[in-house]
Amino acid sequence: MDGRRPYILCLAAFLLLAVPAYAAGRTNYHVSGTFLYYDHEGRIRPAAAVTARIMDRDPSPGDKDDLLTVVETDSEGRFSAEFTAQEYQDIYIVFVADNGTWRVVDSNEKTFMWFTPVIWDVCKDDAEVDFGKQTIGHNSDDLGERHNVGAMWIYQAVRRSAEFCNERRIALTGDKGIYTVIWTDVDNATYSSGMRTRIAHNHAYQYDVVIHETGHVLMHAHSAMPSGSGGRHRIDRAYNRQLAWAEGWATFYAACVLFDRGVNDADLPFFAGGVSVEHIPPRFARGDRNEMRVVGALWDFYDLNNDGSDGVSIKFSAIFKALAASNGRPIADFESFVMLLVSEIDADAGTVRAMHAALRHNTINYSMTKMMKARGH
Ligand SMILES: [Ca+2]
Numbered sequence: 166m167d168g169r170r171p172y173i174l175c176l177a178a179f180l181l182l183a184v185p186a187y188a189a190g191r192t193n194y195h196v197s198g199t200f201l202y203y204d205h206e207g208r209i210r211p212a213a214a215v216t217a218r219i220m221d222r223d224p225s226p227g228d229k230d231d232l233l234t235v236v237e238t239d240s241e242g243r244f245s246a247e248f249t250a251q252e253y254q255d256i257y258i259v260f261v262a263d264n265g266t267w268r269v270v271d272s273n274e275k276t277f278m279w280f281t282p283v284i285w286d287v288c289k290d291d292a293e294v295d296f297g298k299q300t301i302g303h304n305s306d307d308l309g310e311r312h313n314v315g316a317m318w319i320y321q322a323v324r325r326s327a328e329f330c331n332e333r334r335i336a337l338t339g340d341k342g343i344y345t346v347i348w349t350d351v352d353n354a355t356y357s358s359g360m361r362t363r364i365a366h367n368h369a370y371q372y373d374v375v376i377h378e379t380g381h382v383l384m385h386a387h388s389a390m391p392s393g394s395g396g397r398h399r400i401d402r403a404y405n406r407q408l409a410w411a412e413g414w415a416t417f418y419a420a421c422v423l424f425d426r427g428v429n430d431a432d433l434p435f436f437a438g439g440v441s442v443e444h445i446p447p448r449f450a451r452g453d454r455n456e457m458r459v460v461g462a463l464w465d466f467y468d469l470n471n472d473g474s475d476g477v478s479i480k481f482s483a484i485f486k487a488l489a490a491s492n493g494r495p496i497a498d499f500e501s502f503v504m505l506l507v508s509e510i511d512a513d514a515g516t517v518r519a520m521h522a523a524l525r526h527n528t529i530n531y532s533m534t535k536m537m538k539a540r541g542h
């Protein structure tokens with residue numbers, strides 16, 4: 166296997182000398198273990214949905230290591246592979262931050278990988294190979310630089326996002342191919358473009374920010390980004406409607422992934438200093454040119470917690486259907502989306518009134534007549 170090797174679990178293992186094996190027959194192997202990592206608060210977590218390449222080391226110069234088989238770690242980080250091969254394989258695992266749907270790479274586009282020690286000369290009698298617990302990022306700092314565990318934090322945030330989609334039979338990446346997340350060398354600049362997200366070096370632990378970015382990818386993959394929605398901005402100010410809609414969607418999506426619909430507060434841990442999507446602070450600009458007002462309205466459409474004049478609840482899959490119904494054309498702004506949503510869910514008059522009230526509760530005033538008309542009755 167070529168490429169940069171950011172971390173070797175046990176360098177010493179490579180220094181052992183292999184004993185040449187003669188007259189080897191074929192045997193059945195069972196290779197298993199658990200891949201774990203330390204999160205940014207020092208808790209051990211399963212490294213789920215990671216590709217585990219079971220390899221045979223061939224230390225002679227010019228001899229490339231052989232791939233024996235490939236499996237994916239399960240929700241507990243466990244992997245288990247059964248295969249038949251010649252006896253006396255020298256087995257190690259390469260864990261790869263790429264499962265064919267998303268991947269995490271460094272600034273040089275090298276996929277992050279982690280290596281176990283080699284178990285040499287596995288023969289018939291010990292063809293049950295248990296790698297036990299392989300844990301990366303011990304005593305990791307906030308930046309996640311130790312063992313490059315920050316790349317795993319990002320990888321697992323994307324997994325949460327993909328799982329939320331899978332449970333609703335939505336493909337995070339649509340038919341757009343692999344989603345690439347770059348854990349960059351640069352601080353403070355996190356943004357997405359098409360099927361690519363750049364995560365600032367110092368943002369790896371901010372899982373709500375990473376999931377917000379996957380919300381942009383979901384919009385790109387199933388609808389399109391409205392033009393004029395990019396650029397730097399401050400979250401509490403009013404900007405153009407396109408930007409407020411695109412950013413509002415992404416933050417609303419992050420809240421859906423992270424919180425149950427019934428919670429009475431939904432405080433994002435890191436995004437915008439821990440802002441609540443249920444109770445938007447009064448200092449935020451009013452109306453649909455502020456992204457958090459859009460988030461607040463979308464969240465009240467969705468949640469089951471009646472606050473103020475919010476008395477509506479629409480399932481995520483219905484809200485998503487309205488987004489996807491745009492069929493690759495961008496939805497210009499939040500107002501256009503609300504009209505699409507009213508039509509998509511075939512809302513009765515009572516639901517339209519409840520949506521209208523939830524919008525007003527979030528300082529957004531759209532024409533009730535227009536909303537009623539949008540139903541297509
Ligand atoms: Ca070998």
Ligand SMILES: [Ca+2]
Nearest residue numbers: 443444465472
């Ligand atoms: Ca609310």
Ligand SMILES: [Ca+2]
Nearest residue numbers: 465468469477
């Ligand atoms: Ca609600």
Ligand SMILES: [Ca+2]
Nearest residue numbers: 465470472475
């Ligand atoms: Ca609410």
Ligand SMILES: [Zn+2]
Nearest residue numbers: 377381412415
């Ligand atoms: Zn954004």
